[in-house]
Amino acid sequence: MSSLPIHDLTQLRAQCAELERERNELLREREVMNHSLELHERDRQLLAFEIHDGIVQDMSASVMLLDSAARQIQFETPAAKELYEQAVRTLRESGAEARRLIRGLIPVVLDEAGFVASLQKLVLRFQNDYGLQVAFQADVQLQHLAPAFEMIILRVVQEALNNVWRHSQCRQADVQVQQLGSELLVRIADQGLGFEPGDVKPTRYGLTGMQERARMLGGATQIVSHPGQGTKVEMQLPLARAVLDDPFAQRK
Template sequence: MEKPVLPVFDQVDHGIRILEEERRRIARDLHDGPAQKLTNISMKLEVLKMMMDSDIEMSKNQVDQLHKKVGAVIREIRHLIYDLRPIAVDEVGILEATKALCTQLQQNWNIPIEMHVQDSVESNLIAPAKQVALYRLIQEILNNMKKHAQAKTITLDVVQESHELLITIRDDGVGFDPSYIPPGHYGLIGMKERALYLGGTLDIHSVIREGSTFVIRVPANKG
């Protein structure tokens, strides 16, 4: 049975839904990542406590392995913290913030991410608060590509067309059918709602085995 989607009546509804979806995403990431791994470590520590007297050498090896796993969990938590508040987007601007994001994700994922910005484009084409929301949308698209696309490369292009800022994000991954949304999966709908909240649009083009393209259009002004 498909989960019902409540109607959206105005911009306030959009904003509340976006905030709630962000909270659900954070809870999901914490539950599926660090929480499960720490639970597994805790169980292994219980086993280790029982075997310490009978096999000291194996116990030492287990301690070393658990120490490495704890280090990995700490790094994962730090990445989640970075996602929550990476840098002051409203201070450095959307362009510098996105460049820093691409650099960070490229290092974390070991996937080349190329960003190209048209010379005439400046961050102040968009109001500071809207820049933060736009950054979150870009971040969500990139995370979605990492999770589902199996891409070898990702490119991000930023240009200005008339009174719009145009951001195109492409991957060379497995592609998907944009018209089909599996029950319980509303990530693409949420992304489009973020774009609408900014007064813009998000177009998604994808073909199975031919990659995907996400095109964000937002008004280029200071209002």
């Protein structure tokens, strides 16, 4: 039985120590990222509560006051009555829009069955609540990722579908999730109005948020759009970090 030379053993120990150091560094990064995401989700929920308990309630009260006033006064001209009715309609429409925004701020829920099941529920919600027809396809072997990855995937898909509903003037969208070697590809596309990315502020449509979320995970988000040609959002994430020390990641 032969043994390794001392210098080989020393080199092997150094390599193992370096791998362990890198692993611990990734774990620390994940802890920081998870904490940051938890704070972000909490802030979104607080904002949803503030909108509901503040702006939405004030709009509802204003409509009630206007209805009460209309029963006690006579409009001098049909035009005056039309202005009143227009004001009430605007308030009601704004209230409905605020409630839809609240639904978008409520924290997404991770399904125990995995992130694909969570995406299916999110897609179903957009179909039921917003009337979007969403074609969903998933070609993945991994059903579970690290919670931070699952949360960010859901948020990016949610933001992209919100944009389809609010800006594209299109009621159809495609959501695809593919596992390509060591990467996960998430694609959301529509055939709506489209826009020129260079002509809009990065903060509009949540573009900056989608890109920053992917960057937090070591990935990238690309937005491809042209006027009249629809919009495509593609997010690529490294799977090596997504499954690190996740005991559920290899389950099917």
